[in-house]
Amino acid sequence: MGSTIFSKIIRKEIPADLVHEDDQCIAFRDINPQAPTHILIIPRKEIRNVAEMEDEDAPLLGHLLRVARDVAKDQGLADGGYRLVVNNGAAAGQTVWHLHVHLLGGRALSWPPG
Numbered sequence: 001m002g003s004t005i006f007s008k009i010i011r012k013e014i015p016a017d018l019v020h021e022d023d024q025c026i027a028f029r030d031i032n033p034q035a036p037t038h039i040l041i042i043p044r045k046e047i048r049n050v051a052e053m054e055d056e057d058a059p060l061l062g063h064l065l066r067v068a069r070d071v072a073k074d075q076g077l078a079d080g081g082y083r084l085v086v087n088n089g090a091a092a093g094q095t096v097w098h099l100h101v102h103l104l105g106g107r108a109l110s111w112p113p114g
């Protein structure tokens, strides 16, 4: 049994606005959006973050990027551009300890990030 809020979303114990679902991952809208489109892509497998992924997880993380590409296209972001963010660790702003890719788009995004 997973211990984070995202495990509860995966198990459908709490609701989320799902935009994609397959055997390896789900994608849903962030509850606190930082851009007009802000979607989280998360593996079903419980991996705390990139630092704690196993080498064998590399294809799974590649799958998350492939899904991010397809969701971005579905959301109409492919032409204008979008940003993918993976916060790793507290200093980077990670607050949920289940690996997730943020997909942000629909506005101009400045660089460098805060």
Ligand code: DGP
Residues within 6 Å of the ligand: 005, 016, 017, 028, 029, 030, 031, 032, 040, 086, 087, 093, 094, 095, 096, 097
């Ligand atoms: P991070 O700071 O990188 O760990 O991002 C965690 C994100 O998760 C943050 O943007 C808010 C989002 N979030 C936290 N709890 C929930 C929830 O219950 N539902 C949804 N949809 N998003 C959540």
